[in-house]
Amino acid sequence: MKLLSATICLLLISPMLLLAEGENRAVVGSRPMSEEAAKQVNAAKPPAANEDESFESQTAGYIHDQYPPIYYSNSHHWLASISINDSDQYELELEDGSVWKINSYDGSKALNWRSNDPLTITQNNRWFSRHTYRIINKSNGTSAEANLFLGPILRGEFSRFIANIDHSKREISLNDNTYWEISYLDTAVFSDWDVNDYIIIGTNSNVSFWDSGSDVLLINVNMNNSVRAKQF
Secondary structure, eight states: OOOHHHHHHHHHOOOOHHHHGGBBBBOTTSSSHHHHHHHHHHHSSSOOOOSOHHHHHOOOOOOTTTTTTGGSSSSOEEEEEEEEEETEEEEEEESOOOEEEEOOHHHHHHHHOOOOOEEEEEEEEOTOOSEEEEETTTTTTEEEEEEEOOBBBOOOOTTTEEEEEETTTTEEEESSOEEEEOOOOGGHHHOOOOOTTTEEEEOOOOOTTBBTTTTTTEEETTTTEEEEEEEE
16 A cells, blocks of 8 residues: 555656756757767667557567666666656656656556666667667666656756766766766767766666676767766
């Protein structure tokens, strides 16, 4: 009964939070990618869906649940709320204020997630999916395919953005005083990044044999793309 009450509260409260804070969030894809960066991003994507939404809903399945600990990074996120909008789409909000639209099939599972459950974000490697990322609940191993819809709250307590950048060294520092080296495999994508771009930290599940140290995924909200990286 307590869990049901908590879920109802999340569904009722979160739409009001989105309306109140929507104008104060980083805009997803506010700056366009260069042609070279777009080619690199598209080349890394699994084959795109060419069927209607019902195809995706039927094939999402639980096969991608129960992710092993190797997908979990030290930098995790917390579930703030889950809601269903007027179009019957599931939306999930993290502690930094970012909002993610969830695959309709996975939404019913996410409704069972609890507030403050630790979450991590990684690439979605399922073929024929319209969702770029996968959000994994570290407390129970279930996951949901997702697309970034709204960026973090501007200058929010838990929001991160680029404070300094060195394209020649492929290095950035964030406002939380963390330092990151970008994988040389993502040089073209990184070339468009700039100071004050908002960043969401995830876990890289596409670790390359040629760059096994880049175990982190840095998601650039303003560019609406991501690179592999390692902290130093």
